Amino acid sequence: MPEQRVFQEQWSAISQGDLGLQAAYWTGHDDDPVSFRPIVGWITWTLREDPGPEDSRPRNGLTALVIADFWHPVLAPALPNFFAYVPRGLSEKDVLPQLRAWRSKPQPEQQPTINVPGIGKA
Numbered sequence: 001m002p003e004q005r006v007f008q009e010q011w012s013a014i015s016q017g018d019l020g021l022q023a024a025y026w027t028g029h030d031d032d033p034v035s036f037r038p039i040v041g042w043i044t045w046t047l048r049e050d051p052g053p054e055d056s057r058p059r060n061g062l063t064a065l066v067i068a069d070f071w072h073p074v075l076a077p078a079l080p081n082f083f084a085y086v087p088r089g090l091s092e093k094d095v096l097p098q099l100r101a102w103r104s105k106p107q108p109e110q111q112p113t114i115n116v117p118g119i120g121k122a
Contacts (some may be wrong), residue, residue, distance in 0.1 A: 006050050014041040014073070016090060023066050023076040026083040026099055034092040034099065037066040040073055106116060
């Protein structure tokens with residue numbers, strides 16, 4: 001039986017501010033509207049597999065927090081139909097053509113990650 005994989009997570013404290021961005025939610029269907037949620041803060045995170053392969057390096061990220069419908073802060077990508085971070089103040093009319101164009105581009109197999117051991121521990 002294979003050994004069970006366990007992932008250790010390290011999260012930073014919440015940093016206030018929106019960096020001039022908002023979270024955009026869209027199903028990807030042309031007839032559906034784009035909705036926005038204001039960003040209330042950011043966290044950095046590190047994910048490491050334990051025990052991991054010898055060459056295993058942690059995955060790091062920066063993720064926005066938004067207020068969910070039940071008034072609790074949640075990770076923006078954790079809500080259904082998260083699509084992108086876009087500049088604050090733009091309307092659906094401004095954003096929708098850009099989201100459609102981005103969706104039509106081929107996406108890479110794997111997203112790049114920062115791999116600097118020992119730096120940026122949350």
